[in-house]
Amino acid sequence: MRVVEEEQYPSTPGKVKVERAGAGAMPMSRHLHRCFASTGTMFLWALFLVAMTATYLSVHSFVDTSSRYFAASWGGLHWERQIRASASPRRPPGSAEGAGLSVLVTGAAGFVGTHCALALRRRGDGVVGIDNFNSYYDPSLKKARRALLGSHGIFVVEGDINDGRLLAKLFDVVPFTHVLHLAAQAGVRYAMENPASYVHSNIAGLVSLLEACKDADPQPAIVWASSSSVYGLNDRVPFSEAHRTDRPASLYAATKKAGEEITHTYNHIYGLSVTGLRFFTVYGPWGRPDMAYFSFTRNILQGKPITVYRGRDHVDLARDFTYIDDIVRGCLASLDTAGRSTGTGGKKRGPAPYRIFNLGNTSPVTVPTLVAILERHLRVKAKKNVVEMPGNGDVPYTHANISLAREQLGYKPTTSLEMGLKKFVSENKHEEQRTRLLASAYQGCKLELECMMALPRVTNLQRRRQAEEVTDNELDPVLDPVDPRVVRRQLHLAGVDLHGDHVATPAVQHGHAAATGSISHSHRSSREGKERRAGDEAARITCLAANWMELPPHPAKASTTRSPGAARAACVAATASGVAEYQPSASMRTPRSYREKRLCRCAQYLPATAAAAAASFPCGSDSGSERFDS
């Protein structure tokens, strides 16, 4: 019996039992069969496979992470120059308002961030933005906002505040005087769907930013966005900063409240100057599509029903809706009065200010009244579904007491919901079209540029292939940083015609018209003022491509360059379209053709030229409005 067992199962798991010599010897295949059939061996094989898979995955993720690390879209001399140019205050020396601030605005492509960055720039402060362009809502809106900021000479870094290396680098390049921290995972109800994103942005991201600020030398003063939601279940009205905030009703509110405690810690230990602003339901042009006033407007215009929540006992919900311009004034006043951080290199040298303010409108309006105002301005009746407020983190009402902000910041809201929604509605009519135009212009611009970079190479390769000097392998995208086949496919998908050596999209033709001074082309081609302005904006951005595409093919023809107006247009447009993205590409670093060299030179001198050009560009970068006034 023992002999049979020994024959069937090897005594040491994983080892094939040594074949006994003699008559009973079996063929090798049978041994193998036995070996694999034994339970112990199977177990070991399974372990081996799991170990191999784990090794593969960890190596893969390492490669993935490190390739992301190496492919980081920031860094380099050109990038640093752009950051410095954008961060430099432009107030005339000796001006009454002082030397000007240098502000890092986090969440700069967000709603409040965009408005604040523009307002700072308009009064001559230096501004650098950072935004991760996440997809909580349509990122093309964020890209359109970035294009708008770019057209005002504001550079926005694409990056996450959780990236400590990036933040350290930014503080290394620029001694920011202030940080306006607006990057956050917003939205009260979404916290039930994606709680982790709130922890990632509002807690981990905040700590990462504070770490960078406390290490910076000099330390900046920090102004950041808390929220009215921290009042949670507080039922004393109006909400005052002295009221309880220890009963949040949503995870969003809890993370904002945690932010207040966390910033206090950094103020206490490291001497960081901190001002927390409790925003009350901010609304206005370029707003967030997830918010009620915005989604209601969209649905009403599209004839779709809207859901109106109602509180317990049929009581209407109410909010202290606050117009964006009022909030911007509150933010700027907070920056101006922030007081210095006292620490250096992570060491506190003395006490620093720690402040918290309500920024509200002081006149709550019910949600049904909000809908009625929208109906009036839109001249469309809403299809309303009134439902009981689900237990989703909403609070029944908010109402700000702003005495403290009035006293210390001179904060005084001036816009009623009626007035604010009127402005929003008139802007919004053209917003979607404008966003679409800007986004497509931006895309078009990128495509044009990529294509232009690729074309000489495509033509050359085509010529050589015809002469059978070259194989398909030479078109390998791994070898070619700007793979012509990819560009062509992209262009084809985007419906762009590729005529030999020349690309002609309607957008580029439009941009070309603007670049060569015949801006009236865009005026003629549109029906009414706002559309025209949106067209001009698109033209302004796409003329970069047009202008560059028209670069003389040979230095001998360099004398036939365009008018100074066209050059200015190209510079403004180039800044707007985030040319920095092209900087890290290998072909930009090692230019091969004359055109590529020209491109490099353009990119190199762009920030300074664009800054100068922005002031004089006729399409009005300094029109005093965040809208596209020409």
Ligand SMILES: O=C(O)[C@H]1O[C@H](OP(=O)(O)OP(=O)(O)OC[C@H]2O[C@@H](n3ccc(=O)[nH]c3=O)[C@H](O)[C@@H]2O)[C@H](O)[C@@H](O)[C@H]1O
């Ligand atoms: O001040 C804040 O701290 C927050 O303000 C904002 O939150 P809220 O005040 O909840 O604004 P918002 O979503 O516009 O809902 C408004 C009203 O419409 C009701 N509402 C909403 C959606 C809907 O479909 N129906 C509805 O009745 C809803 O029940 C509510 O009564 C910011 O989003 C948030 O990021 C944070 O900054």
